[in-house]
Amino acid sequence: GAAEVGQWLTHSPDIAKVSFTGEVGTGKKVVASAASSLKEVTMELGGKSPLLVFADADLSQAVSAAMLGNFYTQGEVCTNCTRIYVHRSVYQQFIEELKTRTEQNIIAGNPLDPKVNFGALISKKHQDLVMSYIDKGIAQGATLLTGGKTLSPESAPNGYFVAPTVFIDCRDDMTIVKEEIFGPVMSVLVFDDEDDVIRRANDTHLGLAAGVFSQDIKLAHRVIHKLQAGICWINSYGNSPAEMPVGGYKQSGIGRENGIETLDHYTQTKSIYVGMGNIESPF
Template sequence: MSAFARATFFDPQTNFGPLVSFPHRDNVLRYIAKGKEEGARVLCGGDVLKGDGFDNGAWVAPTVFTDCRDEMTIVREEIFGPVMSLLTYESEDEVIRRANDTDYGLAAGIVTADLNRAHRVIHQLEAGICWINTWGESPAEMPVGGYKHSGIGRENGVMTLQSYTQVKSIQVEMAKFQSIF
């Protein structure tokens, strides 16, 4: 957890901030409680951050769960908070099948030294934005958005602008009009 740099939003070293609102924080905390109730084990985090500058925002400690199962709420739903569920697997095919067995598909990430494997797997995942050996980065020109019930279309890049436009073709004859025949 020491890798999280909490500072002002204008500091380029900042990589962790509060949630958007206190009601959203409370929703994330309900997911954390549900994870515990369903049998997942909190490896770290799991509560509100307080003191030392954390009192002025909707802070939730980055939370990592282990002993997770596919049917758990924290595994199946989009939480939109600093919550990670760790699951084990036996094969690539199993990972792909399980990852795609959801109503959502906003993001996916793979960390591996084998880039061939990463590309092989990631091209089979039903997710709108995918990262290999990184997480959360998306340059302004890279369109992002979800698959299935995730997201609200695309944002960033030319693709976003195209979603707000409709093509109309117009041919203008500059000579004096004579006839349509």
């Protein structure tokens, strides 16, 4: 099985390098196993990435980014921005447009249908896990803005669907805000102060991605440089061209994939000094 193959790959002295993409807990096991032969390891792990929407943001674009960063591939994307911090002055307007567009524009079903833009989760086990997080969100006092249930579209009756779900009135200490769900569950939080929201956004053991929406480009750069995340976007979210390195701070990974940086992890530096004259020696 997969576990046996993984164990062999990480233990084998014939393999010099392991690159892993997956969940944080599994990544820790890979590092521990690879330590037996001190092989090179790079890994891109989980995230609980923030998207910060400032008062002067283009709100429709910010809603588009939040939806893409939570509902594209039904939320099964490690760089997703599952914590949306919205400035108090635009919070009401943001969640109203978010609710309308989530309920009107997302069509679940068979992905072979060109009109469908939202598919099923990977398994029944994962559907149950995502629903258990939704139950925790409700139990801990978050308000369900939309979704929160399983779906059974006519075009895909055997699929394990969870409706696009948005929680509002969220707090940073809630389980749905702290833990990676890897499903279509968005948490929306309010902020007032720039320094405070940066502190809150960084208050996690993960640090894969981050986004900032503001029409003040100086503010956007100032904030993005203070966010502890390896792949960042300003007035955009999720674009990942091949030349853009991908990887995380903290427990979101080791090293980078894509871009010129990835070559460093597959290259051994060999130093060679060629003597061209007599050796200078005191002996």
